Amino acid sequence: MSLLHLYSPSLCSICEIEIENTGLCPSCRLHLQRLDGQGRCATCFSRLDDGCSFCSSRNVFFDTYRALYALDETTAPLIRKLKFENERWLIRLFTDAICDVMSSMQVRRIGWISSGKLAHRIRPYQPVADLAQYASKRAGVACGADIMKIKRAKQSAARYENRFFDLPRSLRLTASFEKVDHYLLLEDIFTTGATANESARLLKRAGVKEVHVISLFQRQRDGLVWTPSQETERETSTFSQ
Known part of the structure; x- marks a missing residue:
């Protein structure tokens, strides 16, 4: 054990037990498993039962969506620390996985959604x-x-069904946008899919041929992935800002 570790021990970013090196403890690494695409819709990544309720109930503008991990009680601390506690080193947990998913796409530009000047302050x-x-x-x-x-x-505070009606007034393209044929949008959390879908609509209206979406975490309702406890629901209610 190094002298630096003795005076400033590293803690697992999920369970916060003391560990030798910065990162996750062995137990939490085992819990951080990539989501398997088998048995899921090839477009929206929802679990399939008798068809895909997501794709059949709305116009879907993105061409493919993939999530790396499920958002649950185990992984919620990661997104909290990544977004709100400035633990920027945590992106190392996701970079290889994102590049792995990207390898099957003909991506020509990667974009993300800015929260605007007010949120930036x-x-x-x-x-x-x-x-x-x-x-x-x-x-x-x-x-x-x-x-x-x-x-x-x-x-995150809107009702599930209202998010799809509110989004056309909530997003716009910025001056940095450059038209390409194949575009990748990165999101931190995919909840209802409303933000990703409206973003894809704007991009396609601007001339993009294919829009692919990758999110770090997937949080869906109706038992598809995770029904959060009330405690974690309160904790994660601000994640989608």
């Missing part, structure tokens, strides 16, 4: 920006904050 750091910049360098493509939120109301 409160929380200037956006983890997906770091991830997009890292992935774009590895892939040799451009990246940018091509979409911006322009409505102050939290989407």
Whole structure:
């Protein structure tokens, strides 16, 4: 054990037990398993029963969506620390996985959704920006904050069905956007899919042929992935800001 560790021990970012090196303890690493695409819709990644309720109940503008991990009581501390506690080193847990999923796509530009100037003053750091910049360098493509939120109301506070009607007034393309044929949008959390779908609609209206979406975590309702406890629901209610 190093002298530095003795005076400033590292803690697991999920369970917060003391560990030798910065990162996750062996037990939590076992729990952080990639989501398997088998038995899921090839477009929206929902679990299939008798058809896909997501794709059959709305116009879907993105071409494919993939999530890396499920958002649950185990992984919720990761997104909290990544978004709100400035533990930027945590992006190392996701970079290889994102690049692995990207390898099957013909991506020509990577983008993310900016939270706008007001949110920037409160929380200037956006983890997906770091991830997009890292992935774009590895892939040799451009990246940018091509979409911006322009409505102050939290989407996480809206009713499930209302999110799809509210979004057309909540997002816009930014001046950094450059038209390409194949576009990848990175998100931190995919909840209802409303933000990703409206973003894809804007991008396709601007001339993009294919829009692919990758999120770090998937949080769906109706028992598809996770029904959060009330305690964790309160904790994660601000994650989608």
